[in-house]
Amino acid sequence: MKLLIVEDEPKTGQYLRQGLSEAGFAVELAQEGLSGEHLALTGDFDLLILDVMLPGRDGWQILANVRAAGLGVPVLFLTARDAVEDRVRGLEAGADDYLVKPFAFTELLARVRTLLRRGASTPQEHQLQLADLSLDLLRRRAERAGKRIELTAKEFALLELLLRRQGEVLPKSLIASQVWDMNFDSDTNVIEVAIRRLRAKVDEGFTAPLIHTVRGMGYVLEARA
Ligand code: CA
Numbered sequence: 095m096k097l098l099i100v101e102d103e104p105k106t107g108q109y110l111r112q113g114l115s116e117a118g119f120a121v122e123l124a125q126e127g128l129s130g131e132h133l134a135l136t137g138d139f140d141l142l143i144l145d146v147m148l149p150g151r152d153g154w155q156i157l158a159n160v161r162a163a164g165l166g167v168p169v170l171f172l173t174a175r176d177a178v179e180d181r182v183r184g185l186e187a188g189a190d191d192y193l194v195k196p197f198a199f200t201e202l203l204a205r206v207r208t209l210l211r212r213g214a215s216t217p218q219e220h221q222l223q224l225a226d227l228s229l230d231l232l233r234r235r236a237e238r239a240g241k242r243i244e245l246t247a248k249e250f251a252l253l254e255l256l257l258r259r260q261g262e263v264l265p266k267s268l269i270a271s272q273v274w275d276m277n278f279d280s281d282t283n284v285i286e287v288a289i290r291r292l293r294a295k296v297d298e299g300f301t302a303p304l305i306h307t308v309r310g311m312g313y314v315l316e317a318r319a
Contacts, residue, residue, distance in 0.1 A: 100130030127151030256315035
């Protein structure tokens, strides 16, 4: 498995290269955006790890050009700015995952392995599916029964989480931390509201609802006979 790291901060880049090499990956490191982009487009990598703030080309531009070239290679973003807008923007731009600096190396390694496994396991690496509901992570499209569903970025992230963990009851606290990056506060109804809106888009008009409330516990996405 061949990985590309584009990171201009020398210590971080070398630390990542060393750690990932020791974990058994072939690793190339670019310390600036233009050469990083050139490598990303020509190097046939299994995974790209992109810093956001880079000289030459920033991470957003590299990602955009990689996707514009039709490359479906998984992309993990490293961002120093723990801002919701960054995450949303990254995911909308076609990043598969992101990690906020500073992070533990074990966390990075776990994300890398998950992304590579996802990439290798199925030919439709960017598709999540349940019954007639599908989510295309690369094209950022949701469909049910062949009909396009328009989702906001938050709704997309919420549906993606539900699909990835389908069949599992997800507590509101987990949804809050994964989708909103906030600690769950029982006074807020932001999750109920988002679920209600998502339901209206995903389930309304269908005889078999997929989003279910498990009272006192959370929400689960599953097809029930
Ligand atoms: Ca940087």
